[in-house]
Amino acid sequence: xxxxxxxxxxxxxxxxxxxxxxxxxxxxxxxxxxxxxxxxxxxxxxxxxxxxxxxxxxxxxxxxxxxxxxxxxxxxxxxxxxxxxxxxxxxxxxxxxxxxxxxxxxxxxxxxxxxxxxxxxxxxxxxxxxxxxxxxxxxxxxxxxxxxxxxxxxxxxxxxxxxxxxxxxxxxxxxxxxxxxxxxxxxxxxxxxxxxxxxxxxxxx
Numbered sequence: 204x205x206x207x208x209x210x211x212x213x214x215x216x217x218x219x220x221x222x223x224x225x226x227x228x229x230x231x232x233x234x235x236x237x238x239x240x241x242x243x244x245x246x247x248x249x250x251x252x253x254x255x256x257x258x259x260x261x262x263x264x265x266x267x268x269x270x271x272x273x274x275x276x277x278x279x280x281x282x283x284x285x286x287x288x289x290x291x292x293x294x295x296x297x298x299x300x301x302x303x304x305x306x307x308x309x310x311x312x313x314x315x316x317x318x319x320x321x322x323x324x325x326x327x328x329x330x331x332x333x334x335x336x337x338x339x340x341x342x343x344x345x346x347x348x349x350x351x352x353x354x355x356x357x358x359x360x361x362x363x364x365x366x367x368x369x370x371x372x373x374x375x376x377x378x379x380x381x382x383x384x385x386x387x388x389x390x391x392x393x394x395x396x397x398x399x400x401x402x403x404x405x406x407x408x
Contacts, residue, residue: 232255240255240256354398355398
């Protein structure tokens with residue numbers, strides 16, 4: 204074998220990227236340390252975006268004792284956490300007038316029923332309908348709804364309480380148990396029951 208082989212010239216050593224980065228990195232900012240500062244550590248509150256440069260050992264040591272809220276009282280910490288929910292941006296209360304009120308509890312109604320949607324309000328006036336809500340709104344009746352109210356002897360402006368009260372009176376008047384067993388008004392009673400069921404499903408009562 205020749206002391207200087209042609210294959211020796213083809214040997215290449217891959218450079219170490221970490222060694223190259225260490226050579227370019229600034230010196231560790233820990234007092235008395237000459238290692239390269241490869242790791243960042245936050246400076247602290249009121250210095251967001253600024254970092255110390257430490258070696259790995261001193262970065263670990265610094266992070267163990269790091270406290271962003273150092274020097275703040277419990278009240279100030281709680282306030283900071285509350286403001287952090289909105290990204291420390293200003294917020295305003297909903298509604299411009301003092302007439303806002305809590306929304307009605309419609310948990311007794313199923314969400315798919317018409318009565319649920321008819322009773323939904325706008326307590327914070329998000330849709331600007333508070334003034335209109337004060338005036339009685341004319342009901343647009345469908346033909347079957349108008350006929351049902353006519354069967355009960357009521358008009359289009361009848362309230363839910365009036366419908367219920369009228370229904371009870373008619374049932375007592377035409378039920379066989381209440382009129383001495385007279386079955387002559389069974390058809391009338393059936394019509395009253397169907398009318399009340401329709402109005403209830405439509406959300407009138």
